[in-house]
Amino acid sequence: MINVRNTVALFALQCAILGFVSVGITPAHAAGIADAGLSGQTSGYVLTEFRLVIPGAGPEDCPDGFNEGYSQRFLASLPPEERLPYEKDPQMLQQALAPWYYDDPAQDPCANPAALPDPGMRTIERPLAMLRMEADGSLSEREQLPSQCPAPEAFAAELEHRTIDNQYWRVMGCVRGYQPEGLAAAFADSAILDGSMTILLSVDASASDAGEAVEVGIYSSREPVTIGTDGKPLAWASLPVAAEERFHNVARGQLHDGVLTTDRFDLRIIQAAQRLDSELYLRDARLRLELDPATGVASGYLAGYWDIESLAHAAIRIQDRTGLSSGKPAADAHGYTCPGKYYAVQRLADGHPDPATGNCRSISVLFSLRGVPAFVLDAQPSP
Amino acid sequence: MPDVNYHRILLLLCLVLWGASTPAAVPATQQAQARDAIVAMYRLTQSQYRQSIADIFGDSVRIYGRFEPDYRRDRLLAAGSAWASVSPSGFEQYDQMGRGIAEQVLGEQLRGQYLSCEPNGDSPHHDPCIQFFLAGYGEKLFRRPLTEDELASRLDVVAQVIAVGGTVQEGLQYALASLLTSPEFLFRIESVEPDPQSLGQSRLNAYSKAARLSYFLWNTTPDAQLLVAAQRGELHDPEGLRRQVARLLASPRLETGMRSLFADMLRFDTFGELSKDVELYPVFTSTVAQAMQEQTLQTLIQHLLVENADYRDVFTRESMPMERQLGMVYTVPVTSPQGWDAYRFSEASARGGLLSQASLLSLHAHAGSSSPTLRGLFVRETFLCQTVPPPPADVDFTLEEGFAVEATARERLTRHRSEPVCAGCHHLMDPIGLTLEQFDGVGMYRTRENGHVIDVSGELDGRKFAGAKGLGQALSEHRRVPECLVDTVYRYAGGPQDASVQRTLLESLTAHFAASGYRLRDLLQQIATSEDFYAVSTPVDQDA
Incomplete structure (x- = not known):
């Protein structure tokens, strides 16, 4: 690992690769260019956006309507004449469904979803034309039925050429909070902005001129991004990678015409937000980044297979450092139940089948991301 | 209560x-000191x-x-x-x-x-x-x-x-x-007393001397030792005065005093009213604004006090203190998680010298753009001690609107200078400021403006050069630059305002400054121990 991963004139590098003569027009929102004295072949970025791709449900995607959360289910269970007081007084409704946070995890429906029967969850079952990542790193959008969990041998054989679907959208597609105007979109980058989650990228293109692979690093950082006066993360921050090596992910890839695509790699990054303290574990992931020499911005997609246990920890149980779950209020706010989601994920999982059971242990997912130039530093000892 | x-x-x-x-x-x-005549407040x-x-x-x-x-x-x-x-x-x-x-x-x-x-x-x-x-x-x-x-x-x-x-x-x-x-x-009330060495003449009383000295070097009230020295009359004795000046110069509190001098000279008090367009310059947060000032003050303290280096070299100095927040302005990596690291810009960098620091570049710019004119004015006034007249009262500001269509500041200002009413003063400022155009309104590096490559050629009093480094080199070799510092420090110290005393003293101080290799410490010592520095021209009425 080198000391400072961005020792580069980012633009000089990109321009050289892309055949641009010089630095492009600095747009009004641009954050300057690298000091002319910097040289090297490694570019660094800090992500300013990292979002699930949730295209929104079409009119025929959820024929039975959206899923219902705990509050809605409770109200639906009451005779119409008894609903009114709860509908008028949200606090009364909250009290009726308490506790939201359980001291005893055994009692918590979100801490132990597998211990409860499947209450059912409406998912998108019809053919969908949505973004998927092909094996060559390109994006496709052809209409397809839900992926099925393949046989273990078939999955292993196909992996190198397999299109990574976005089955997780099928799971969450009929959830109110995951629609484009819902809570998930509204809070999409809040974990980055509030400093809970900092993700760094480094692109070492030193071998690219010789036609060899580009090395890409994806790291978590324990340091928050710095927010500018426009409310967005600032470029050119110096950010150290997290000390834990499990959050140092390296992939090899190719850079052509300003588009970087990687081979398959496993990814672990810190996934934190509010009370959540977890990690995102994607298996056999691929990254596609477009590097814009005019603005210095890198944007693209990360596709992969989300390990189900990691998903359950971060997106169903929503566990904090103490092991307590805040899954129930989150599920209610979005409009689903924890066991419902748990079983839906199991049903639609399409990756890494267990040789013993044949059940898939991961589910395909697609994230969009955007990064601005940054200096990616080696891990630093705690002060 | x-x-x-x-x-x-x-x-x-x-x-x-x-x-x-x-x-x-x-x-x-x-008592005696209350009877002394007040000569300055x-x-x-x-x-x-x-x-x-x-x-x-x-x-x-x-x-x-x-x-x-x-x-x-x-x-x-x-x-x-x-x-x-x-x-x-x-x-x-x-x-x-x-x-x-x-x-x-x-x-x-x-x-x-x-x-x-x-x-x-x-x-x-x-x-x-x-x-x-x-x-x-x-x-x-x-x-x-x-x-x-x-x-x-x-x-x-x-x-x-x-x-x-x-x-x-x-x-x-x-x-x-x-x-x-x-x-x-x-x-700070300065009083005079009859000078026992010169009948009919007056001198600053000892406590006034002590306060002048203390506020000059430490920017604060005299400490107990200085008051005792004043009470004992030691400050009227050249040797006693030298001892106290040496003590003050050796104290770590000299840094506080010199920070005040530099902040005053560079007009950092105006940072408080400085605002930048939040969309154009998102990096200009209040933390960054503070760090910018601190960086410049640290640079000057390091160069002039710690290293006791030639003042002129501060305009070509390649290293400057850097911290994480400022790294985002300079677009350079800063490895130290907290505090300051020395950062040395390479030869290939466009930066070098005091004038390429973000504090000065931000302060002398507009809210939404750089300003070669303001930057040139600042250089003339602050480092050359020259006065550029304000715009005439009848200046036609509507001309500016016509110039706005030009893509670069150079083109706009060239048109500006084609107007006779503007040319007189702008030719003094713009050719200096245009050499700093590779730094935007908050001092971030750029090579283009509205898609056009920025031309950073310029000139200073007949000397042609390019870029911030060229300007720094030209200033470091400009005869007026050390003279101006002497003048500034002298005025800051509160020396006599009498024109003839001032002229003689400044000439002498400038010569000493040159002989010392343009070391600030020597200049401070020279001023503070100079008899003329404490001279007063008001004779005391002995019968009062």
């Missing part, structure tokens, strides 16, 4: 203070007030209130302080600050730090504890011992507060507040 007595005490205090501060109240048998600048309070009472005492704006004259707030007065509303603020300080000092929480004895409320005029407190802090605040009358009037305050039902601590609070709102504290 108890509400029941508040108005009575306030009324009483006003009367007592009026009496204490009015010359008519001074009896004929006043300098209102403490905001930073001097703060530093003085911090040095007298410690950092734990907070100052609550709003200062009257300092006044800049001859490029400096320090020079303007000789012309500044106190308005009625300004006095209200000083009063509020004085009361606030007194309340903290004599409040239950901190009182023990300042009042080591137990005051007796029975008879303040005969209580050694009260007298010790007031005389001690009075001397620190007035920068000389209190006269008997000055002390007595404060003892009166204590007695009368007690007489109307207040406690002795409340009495002391009012007495201390009266010291803090007295002109003798708010102004």
